[in-house]
Amino acid sequence: CGFWNLEESILHYRDRIGLNLVSVEGGRAFFQAFDEFDRHSIILREADSAGLDRMGFKVAKDSDLDHFAERLLDAGVHVDVIPAGEEPGVGRKIRFNTPTGHMFDLFAEMELSETGPAVRNPDVWIAEPRGMRATRFDHCALNGVDISASAKIFVEALDFSVTEELVDEASGQRLGIFLSCSNKAHDVAFLGYPEDGRIHHTSFCLESWHDVGHAADIISRYDISLDIGPTRHGITRGQTIYFFDPSGNRNETFSGGYFYYPDNPRRMWQAENAGKRSSIMKRTE
16 A cells, blocks of 8 residues: 555545644644534544554543443453543543454543534534535444454444344355444444454545535546445445545545434345445446
8 A cells, every 4th residue: 555645645635535634743634524523533644554543432421431441341352541632632532452453442522623513503614615525534344354253342342233234144154244323324344354453444424425426526536546436335325435545545435324223123135145235336347
Protein backbone atom coordinates (compact mmCIF):
# COMPACT_ATOMS: atom_id res chain seq x y z
CA CYS A 1 0.00 0.00 0.00
CA GLY A 2 3.01 2.29 0.32
CA PHE A 3 3.75 5.19 2.61
CA TRP A 4 0.79 7.22 3.78
CA ASN A 5 1.27 10.84 2.72
CA LEU A 6 -0.73 12.82 5.26
CA GLU A 7 -1.24 15.92 3.11
CA GLU A 8 -2.52 13.85 0.18
CA SER A 9 -4.84 11.95 2.50
CA ILE A 10 -6.15 15.16 4.06
CA LEU A 11 -7.17 16.36 0.61
CA HIS A 12 -8.94 13.05 -0.06
CA TYR A 13 -10.93 12.93 3.18
CA ARG A 14 -11.64 16.67 3.37
CA ASP A 15 -12.27 17.67 -0.24
CA ARG A 16 -13.39 14.41 -1.88
CA ILE A 17 -15.32 12.59 0.89
CA GLY A 18 -16.28 15.95 2.40
CA LEU A 19 -15.23 15.70 6.05
CA ASN A 20 -14.33 18.77 8.10
CA LEU A 21 -10.67 18.98 9.09
CA VAL A 22 -10.78 19.76 12.82
CA SER A 23 -7.04 19.97 13.58
CA VAL A 24 -3.61 18.60 12.75
CA GLU A 25 -1.54 17.97 15.85
CA GLY A 26 1.00 15.44 17.07
CA GLY A 27 1.37 14.05 13.55
CA ARG A 28 -2.33 13.24 13.39
CA ALA A 29 -5.21 14.77 11.41
CA PHE A 30 -8.66 14.83 13.05
CA PHE A 31 -11.88 14.92 11.02
CA GLN A 32 -15.61 15.29 11.69
CA ALA A 33 -18.56 14.96 9.31
CA PHE A 34 -21.07 17.78 9.04
CA ASP A 35 -23.90 15.88 10.77
CA GLU A 36 -21.82 14.73 13.75
CA PHE A 37 -21.89 16.54 17.10
CA ASP A 38 -18.66 15.16 18.58
CA ARG A 39 -15.28 16.80 17.96
CA HIS A 40 -13.96 14.07 15.66
CA SER A 41 -14.76 10.63 14.30
CA ILE A 42 -11.81 9.89 11.99
CA ILE A 43 -8.09 10.19 12.80
CA LEU A 44 -5.32 9.81 10.22
CA ARG A 45 -1.59 9.39 10.83
CA GLU A 46 1.39 8.67 8.64
CA ALA A 47 2.52 5.05 8.62
CA ASP A 48 4.66 2.65 6.61
CA SER A 49 1.56 0.90 5.25
CA ALA A 50 -2.18 1.33 5.08
CA GLY A 51 -4.36 -0.13 7.80
CA LEU A 52 -6.29 0.39 11.03
CA ASP A 53 -4.88 1.28 14.44
CA ARG A 54 -8.14 1.02 16.40
CA MET A 55 -11.88 1.61 16.33
CA GLY A 56 -13.87 3.32 19.07
CA PHE A 57 -17.42 3.27 20.41
CA LYS A 58 -19.03 5.89 22.63
CA VAL A 59 -20.98 4.74 25.70
CA ALA A 60 -23.72 6.69 27.47
CA LYS A 61 -21.87 7.72 30.65
CA ASP A 62 -18.50 7.42 32.34
CA SER A 63 -19.64 4.77 34.84
CA ASP A 64 -20.50 2.51 31.90
CA LEU A 65 -16.78 2.20 31.21
CA ASP A 66 -16.31 0.45 34.56
CA HIS A 67 -19.36 -1.73 33.90
CA PHE A 68 -18.12 -2.87 30.50
CA ALA A 69 -14.55 -3.27 31.74
CA GLU A 70 -15.80 -5.70 34.37
CA ARG A 71 -17.81 -7.66 31.83
CA LEU A 72 -14.86 -7.82 29.43
CA LEU A 73 -12.61 -9.09 32.22
CA ASP A 74 -15.24 -11.69 33.17
CA ALA A 75 -15.13 -12.83 29.54
CA GLY A 76 -11.36 -13.28 29.78
CA VAL A 77 -10.52 -10.17 27.75
CA HIS A 78 -7.61 -8.02 28.93
CA VAL A 79 -8.54 -4.36 29.48
CA ASP A 80 -6.28 -1.29 29.60
CA VAL A 81 -7.43 2.01 31.07
CA ILE A 82 -6.30 4.99 28.98
CA PRO A 83 -6.24 8.34 30.81
CA ALA A 84 -8.09 11.35 29.46
CA GLY A 85 -6.20 13.40 26.90
CA GLU A 86 -4.63 10.70 24.74
CA GLU A 87 -6.77 12.24 22.02
CA PRO A 88 -7.65 15.96 22.07
CA GLY A 89 -11.00 16.56 23.72
CA VAL A 90 -11.56 12.93 24.73
CA GLY A 91 -12.01 11.63 28.28
CA ARG A 92 -10.70 8.40 29.73
CA LYS A 93 -11.06 5.23 27.69
CA ILE A 94 -10.88 1.50 28.14
CA ARG A 95 -9.07 -0.52 25.47
CA PHE A 96 -9.21 -4.17 24.50
CA ASN A 97 -8.17 -6.48 21.65
CA THR A 98 -10.20 -9.13 19.86
CA PRO A 99 -9.00 -12.59 18.76
CA THR A 100 -8.88 -11.23 15.19
CA GLY A 101 -6.12 -8.83 16.28
CA HIS A 102 -8.15 -5.63 16.26
CA MET A 103 -7.94 -2.94 18.93
CA PHE A 104 -11.06 -1.21 20.26
CA ASP A 105 -11.64 1.74 22.58
CA LEU A 106 -14.73 2.60 24.60
CA PHE A 107 -15.12 6.19 25.78
CA ALA A 108 -17.90 8.31 27.27
CA GLU A 109 -16.77 11.92 26.97
CA MET A 110 -15.74 13.99 23.95
CA GLU A 111 -15.89 17.71 23.34
CA LEU A 112 -18.56 18.93 20.95
CA SER A 113 -17.52 20.02 17.49
CA GLU A 114 -17.45 23.72 16.66
CA THR A 115 -18.86 22.85 13.23
CA GLY A 116 -21.47 20.33 14.38
CA PRO A 117 -25.17 20.61 13.58
CA ALA A 118 -27.03 23.65 14.88
CA VAL A 119 -29.56 22.99 17.64
CA ARG A 120 -31.56 26.24 17.72
CA ASN A 121 -33.75 26.86 14.66
CA PRO A 122 -31.29 24.63 12.82
CA ASP A 123 -30.63 24.84 9.12
CA VAL A 124 -29.81 21.58 7.35
CA TRP A 125 -26.10 22.42 7.71
CA ILE A 126 -23.93 25.28 8.93
CA ALA A 127 -21.50 25.27 6.00
CA GLU A 128 -22.38 23.85 2.61
CA PRO A 129 -21.09 20.25 2.37
CA ARG A 130 -18.19 19.44 0.03
CA GLY A 131 -17.33 16.54 -2.24
CA MET A 132 -19.36 13.41 -1.59
CA ARG A 133 -21.19 15.17 1.28
CA ALA A 134 -20.65 12.42 3.86
CA THR A 135 -23.01 12.94 6.79
CA ARG A 136 -21.20 10.73 9.33
CA PHE A 137 -18.77 7.88 9.84
CA ASP A 138 -20.96 4.79 9.54
CA HIS A 139 -19.09 1.52 10.18
CA CYS A 140 -15.96 -0.56 9.64
CA ALA A 141 -15.66 -4.08 8.24
CA LEU A 142 -12.68 -5.97 9.69
CA ASN A 143 -10.86 -9.07 8.46
CA GLY A 144 -9.45 -11.87 10.57
CA VAL A 145 -9.41 -15.58 11.33
CA ASP A 146 -11.57 -16.28 14.39
CA ILE A 147 -14.44 -13.93 13.67
CA SER A 148 -16.86 -15.95 15.81
CA ALA A 149 -14.76 -15.41 18.94
CA SER A 150 -14.50 -11.70 18.22
CA ALA A 151 -18.24 -11.36 17.63
CA LYS A 152 -18.91 -13.26 20.86
CA ILE A 153 -17.14 -10.55 22.86
CA PHE A 154 -19.35 -7.86 21.36
CA VAL A 155 -22.54 -9.84 21.94
CA GLU A 156 -21.89 -11.20 25.44
CA ALA A 157 -19.85 -8.38 27.00
CA LEU A 158 -21.02 -5.27 25.12
CA ASP A 159 -24.67 -6.04 24.25
CA PHE A 160 -24.31 -5.88 20.47
CA SER A 161 -26.72 -7.89 18.32
CA VAL A 162 -25.90 -10.03 15.28
CA THR A 163 -28.12 -8.71 12.49
CA GLU A 164 -26.91 -10.88 9.60
CA GLU A 165 -24.34 -13.56 8.93
CA LEU A 166 -22.85 -15.50 6.03
CA VAL A 167 -22.54 -19.21 6.82
CA ASP A 168 -21.07 -22.26 5.11
CA GLU A 169 -23.85 -24.65 6.09
CA ALA A 170 -21.85 -27.74 5.14
CA SER A 171 -19.11 -26.99 7.67
CA GLY A 172 -20.96 -24.64 9.99
CA GLN A 173 -18.23 -22.02 9.52
CA ARG A 174 -19.31 -18.39 9.84
CA LEU A 175 -17.74 -16.39 7.02
CA GLY A 176 -19.19 -12.97 7.83
CA ILE A 177 -20.83 -11.55 10.96
CA PHE A 178 -22.61 -8.18 11.04
CA LEU A 179 -23.23 -6.53 14.43
CA SER A 180 -25.28 -3.54 15.58
CA CYS A 181 -25.47 -1.57 18.82
CA SER A 182 -28.09 0.78 17.37
CA ASN A 183 -30.96 0.47 14.89
CA LYS A 184 -28.56 0.48 11.95
CA ALA A 185 -28.07 -2.67 9.90
CA HIS A 186 -24.52 -2.83 11.27
CA ASP A 187 -22.02 -0.77 13.25
CA VAL A 188 -19.14 -3.20 12.78
CA ALA A 189 -18.67 -6.37 10.73
CA PHE A 190 -16.15 -9.20 10.96
CA LEU A 191 -15.27 -10.99 7.71
CA GLY A 192 -13.33 -14.23 7.60
CA TYR A 193 -9.79 -13.89 6.23
CA PRO A 194 -6.58 -15.96 6.61
CA GLU A 195 -4.68 -13.04 8.19
CA ASP A 196 -5.57 -11.19 11.40
CA GLY A 197 -5.63 -7.47 12.07
CA ARG A 198 -6.76 -6.40 8.62
CA ILE A 199 -9.43 -3.88 7.64
CA HIS A 200 -11.72 -4.41 4.66
CA HIS A 201 -13.23 -0.92 4.56
CA THR A 202 -14.21 2.25 6.39
CA SER A 203 -17.71 3.44 5.52
CA PHE A 204 -19.27 6.91 5.38
CA CYS A 205 -23.00 7.54 5.34
CA LEU A 206 -24.69 9.47 2.52
CA GLU A 207 -28.28 10.67 2.59
CA SER A 208 -29.66 8.95 -0.50
CA TRP A 209 -29.08 6.86 -3.63
CA HIS A 210 -28.87 10.17 -5.48
CA ASP A 211 -25.87 11.09 -3.31
CA VAL A 212 -24.24 7.74 -4.11
CA GLY A 213 -24.50 8.74 -7.78
CA HIS A 214 -22.98 12.11 -6.94
CA ALA A 215 -20.11 10.31 -5.18
CA ALA A 216 -19.56 8.30 -8.37
CA ASP A 217 -19.21 11.58 -10.26
CA ILE A 218 -16.60 12.76 -7.74
CA ILE A 219 -14.70 9.47 -8.15
CA SER A 220 -14.72 9.86 -11.93
CA ARG A 221 -13.87 13.57 -11.93
CA TYR A 222 -10.81 13.19 -9.71
CA ASP A 223 -9.66 9.76 -10.96
CA ILE A 224 -10.08 8.14 -7.55
CA SER A 225 -9.27 4.43 -7.64
CA LEU A 226 -12.62 2.60 -7.94
CA ASP A 227 -13.18 -0.88 -6.51
CA ILE A 228 -16.85 -1.62 -7.23
CA GLY A 229 -20.14 0.20 -7.72
CA PRO A 230 -22.42 1.97 -7.66
CA THR A 231 -24.44 -1.06 -6.56
CA ARG A 232 -26.60 -2.39 -3.74
CA HIS A 233 -25.59 -5.00 -1.19
CA GLY A 234 -27.81 -7.97 -0.60
CA ILE A 235 -26.68 -8.09 3.01
CA THR A 236 -27.76 -4.91 4.90
CA ARG A 237 -29.45 -3.70 1.64
CA GLY A 238 -27.09 -0.70 1.55
CA GLN A 239 -26.54 1.31 -1.63
CA THR A 240 -22.82 1.62 -2.07
CA ILE A 241 -19.56 2.36 -3.85
CA TYR A 242 -16.16 0.97 -2.82
CA PHE A 243 -13.07 2.99 -3.69
CA PHE A 244 -9.56 3.57 -2.33
CA ASP A 245 -7.85 6.45 -0.57
CA PRO A 246 -4.35 7.53 -1.71
CA SER A 247 -2.69 4.98 0.59
CA GLY A 248 -4.76 1.99 -0.51
CA ASN A 249 -7.28 1.92 2.33
CA ARG A 250 -10.69 0.90 1.00
CA ASN A 251 -13.45 3.47 1.59
CA GLU A 252 -17.17 3.01 1.15
CA THR A 253 -20.05 5.42 0.74
CA PHE A 254 -23.19 3.83 2.17
CA SER A 255 -26.82 4.87 1.92
CA GLY A 256 -30.11 3.23 2.83
CA GLY A 257 -30.13 -0.19 4.41
CA TYR A 258 -32.84 -1.42 6.75
CA PHE A 259 -33.64 -0.35 10.29
CA TYR A 260 -32.75 -2.97 12.89
CA TYR A 261 -34.53 -3.73 16.18
CA PRO A 262 -33.20 -6.21 18.77
CA ASP A 263 -36.25 -8.47 18.49
CA ASN A 264 -35.79 -8.92 14.72
CA PRO A 265 -34.94 -12.45 13.56
CA ARG A 266 -31.36 -12.87 12.39
CA ARG A 267 -30.89 -12.81 8.63
CA MET A 268 -28.68 -15.60 7.24
CA TRP A 269 -26.94 -15.97 3.87
CA GLN A 270 -25.65 -19.27 2.55
CA ALA A 271 -22.06 -19.42 1.31
CA GLU A 272 -23.19 -20.32 -2.20
CA ASN A 273 -25.01 -16.98 -2.35
CA ALA A 274 -22.00 -14.96 -1.22
CA GLY A 275 -21.89 -13.03 -4.50
CA LYS A 276 -25.49 -11.97 -4.20
CA ARG A 277 -25.10 -10.89 -0.57
CA SER A 278 -22.26 -8.61 -1.71
CA SER A 279 -24.07 -7.17 -4.70
CA ILE A 280 -27.57 -7.77 -6.01
CA MET A 281 -26.85 -5.80 -9.16
CA LYS A 282 -25.06 -8.03 -11.65
CA ARG A 283 -21.83 -6.75 -13.07
CA THR A 284 -19.41 -7.86 -15.76
CA GLU A 285 -16.09 -9.11 -14.40
